[in-house]
Amino acid sequence: MQPDPRLVLAQAASLHRSGQVDAAIEGFRQAARLQPSWPDPHRMLAMALLQSGRAKEAVQSARTVSTLMPNDPHAHLLLGVGLMTAGQADKAISAFERAIRIAPRLGEAQFQAGNALAATGRFKEAVARYDKALEIDPLGVEALVNRAVALARLKRRDEALGDLDKLIGLQPWAAMHHVNKAALLLEGGEAGIADAIAAVQKAIEIAPKDPDAWSLLGQARLAAGDIDGARAAHEQAVAAAPERADLRVPLVQVLRYQEVFAEARGHADAAIKLAPRFVGALYERAEVLRALDQPAEALADIDALLALEPRHARALVARAIILQDMNRAEEGRAALDKAARLAPEEADVRLQLGQDDLARGRWEKGWIGYEARGSILPPTYAPLPFTRWDGKETPERLVVLVEQGYGDAIQFARLIPLLADRGVTVRFLTRAPLVPLFRTLDPRIEVSADLDDLDLGAPGLRWVPLGSLPRLLARDPATWPAAPYLTADPERIGQWRHVREEGDFLVGITWQGSTRRVLDIGRSAPLAKFAPLAQIDGVRLVTIQRGAGSEQLDQVEFRGKVLKLDEDFDADGAFLDTAALLQNLDLVVTTDTSMAHLAGALAVPTLVALRAVPDWRWGRAGAQSIFYPSLELVRQRTPGDWDDVFARIADLVRARIAARGTKLEGGAA
Known part of the structure; x- marks a missing residue:
């Protein structure tokens, strides 16, 4: 005798209520087989299958329900939910729309239709559906949350913030709403940072151990320039949820900015151990490894990342930079070109491509790409609070x-x-x-460290960042004003004549540039590498190194052959004594530091020791600088090999000494 399908269904429903989902599913299936035209077993089977994560099977049962009950809006609603869960949002839209046609006031159908439209990127239509759902139920929290997200995607930030404020009014105890508000405020840029910090701090008051709130606070503090505060917040996030790899990645970024590379490496390793295929962790560890001067290991991480996500534009930029570190500039350019095809508007892509164009002498394209430096993090300048000059009008006053x-x-x-x-x-x-x-540049130019005496509201006042002048005024450096364009004070020049003794070939030396590791990778050379210069007969070295790196002078064997300047050197202004001293030297030998630029601006003969692929302004090849004719460039042949560079520099110095001797003999004759 065949079992009664109603009894089978009742028993399956009891199993479902008791949590025995798998057994319930078999019971629902049996009831459906016993009476295929009865919708209830199919409906209950679909819901149980959804609960157990078997969405594709659930869709089959839900479709049967919608066929058996074509005029029931809940049948089409169930099918739509099944399709959404199965990842078929585009098909789900049709099911939800059928439910709405049958029952326009069915708020759940309007809400779910909005979700499906948002999932397919149709945010404007999604907002319209959420509007309908909220018209039916003005207190629908989920609809408000999702409408706020859709409005944010449409860049309708004020409306999205309005929804979030409504949510905070409805559920002031829910930290999530404050977090979402803070995230949206942060997306608004500099103007929203302070409010974002206030909002996320409110979330932390409500939920002191919410890792997402702490992580967002870290992002907001970083945007505000508070790197120490950002680190503290991200450390709180990691402490609250140490098992989450995504929370460690922004902490690694902040630790990189602080140049705490050992800790940064530790957190990056931990994140990758937790999530070996996490591209964000691979990217950050690659950046740490590059800073630690381990380019091969950094490249391995970037290549692993690109194997997982070949269209990751920032990773391609990182790959290009690492390849340059390894003297593989052409491969690096190929990576940049691919990044530009994938993300032409990405600031990091535009800037690196522009700098590579500049290094290759492609001035027109290069200066345009160089403009992206104002959009990177952190930007190279903070905009002034009045109109930026576009190069077209003639301003009354230009800062x-x-x-x-x-x-x-x-x-x-x-x-x-x-x-x-x-x-x-x-x-x-x-x-x-x-x-x-x-102030020695041009008497017509006002030079100041502040704008205190200017009316910042004056209608004819404009500003422009210094690095934008090439694009606006003279793109080809061959047309730039010639050196020397800075001058040293004649009285100071006389004061420094005492450093020279008759017969000396006086060489000023600088070896250490920026102390920031990320900026200085491969650029500075240890003072010990200058030893071949100290061994040349007739050469007397003068240190023009100031600050970081000066301590190396007491650690080299040729310390006694180097003249060290007084501690009050340049005390009343950067480079004032240096500029005067340079006029008393025969030659300057420097790594890629500001000293190279100063010597070039003063037209002082200089040898510049460069890494294999140096900063864009030194070009990709050749011994001459288009910016400074008095400079001669000596490039590494092998990345990191300073011994060969300074051996060649020593040969060049000997040649200059010999040439000077020949000239003196000729003059005497």
């Missing part, structure tokens, strides 16, 4: 804003007089220590 390092300032400052040539009243806003030096 040229210094940016980046001292070397960049010296390199581009020569273009400022071109503005004065056009009749523009110019204020060069620079760092206070550089003000005296740059």
Whole structure:
């Protein structure tokens, strides 16, 4: 005798209520087989299958229900949910729309239709469905949450923030709403940072151990320039959820910024152990390894990342930079070109491509790409609070804003007089220590470290970052004002004549540039590598190194052959004594530091020791600098090999000494 399908269904439902889902599924199947035209077993089977994660099977049962009950909106709603769960959002939309046609006031159908539309990227239509759902149920929390997300995707931030404020009013105890508000405020850029921090701190008051809140606070503090605070917040996030690899990655980034590389490496390793295929962790560890001067290991991580995600544009940029470290510039360019095809608007892509174009002498394209430096993190300058100059109008007064390092300032400052040539009243806003030096640039140029005496609301006032002048004024460096374009104080020049003794060939030396590891990778050379110069008869070395790196002088064997300057050297202004001293030298030998730019700006003969693939401004090949004719460039033939570089520099110094002797003999004759 055949079992009663109603009894079988009742028993299966009891099993389902008791948590025996697998047994219940078999019971629902049996009931459906016993009475195929009865919708209830198919409906209950679909729901149990969804609960057990078997979405594709659930869709089959839900489809049967919708066929048996074509006028029941809940049948089509169930089918839509099954399709959504099975990853078929586009098909789910049709099912939800059928439910809505039958029952327009079915709020769940409107809500789920919005979810399906959002899942397919149709955010405007999704918002319309959420609007309907909220018209039916104004207190629908899930609809408000999802509408806020869709509005944010549509860049309708004010409306999205309005929904989040409603949610906070409905559920002030829910930390998630404050976190979401903070995230949206942070997306709004600099203007929203303070409010974002306040919102996420409220979330932390509600849920002190919420790892996502702490992580977002770290991001907000980093955006505000508070790196120490960002580190503390990210450490709290990791402590709250040490098993989450995603929380360690932003901590690694902050530790890199602080140049705490051992800890950064530890957290990166831990993240990859937790999630071996996590591309964010692989990217950050590669950056740490590069900073630790381990390019081969860094490249391995980037290549592992690209195997998982071949279209990762930032990873391609990182690969290009690492390949340059390894003297494989052409392979690096190929990676940059691919990144540009994938993400042409990405700031890091545009900047690195622009700098590579500049290194290759492609000035038109290069300066355009160089503009992306204002959009990277951290940007190279902070915008001033009035209108930026576009190069077209003639402003009543133009503020040229210094940016980046001292070397960049010296390199581009020569273009400022071109503005004065056009009749523009110019204020060069620079760092206070550089003000005296740059006052020698051109008497028509105002040089200041502040804007206290200017009316920032004046209608004719404009500003421009210094590094944008090449694009706006003179893209080909061959047309730039010639060196020397800075001058040393004649009185100071006389004060430093005492360093020279008759017969000396006086060589000023600098070996250490920026102390930031990420900026200095491969650029500075240990002072010990200068030893071949100290061994040349007639050469007397003078250290013009200041600050970091100076301690190496007491550690080298040729310490007694190097003249060390007084501690008050340059005390009243950056490079003032240095510029005067350089006029008393026969030669400068320096690594890639601001000293190379100063010597070039003063037209002082200089040999520059460069890494195999140096910074863009030194080009990709050749011994001459298009920016500074008095400089001769000596490049590594093998990455990291300074011995060969300084052996060749020593030969060049001997040749200059011999040439000077020949010249003196000829003059005497």
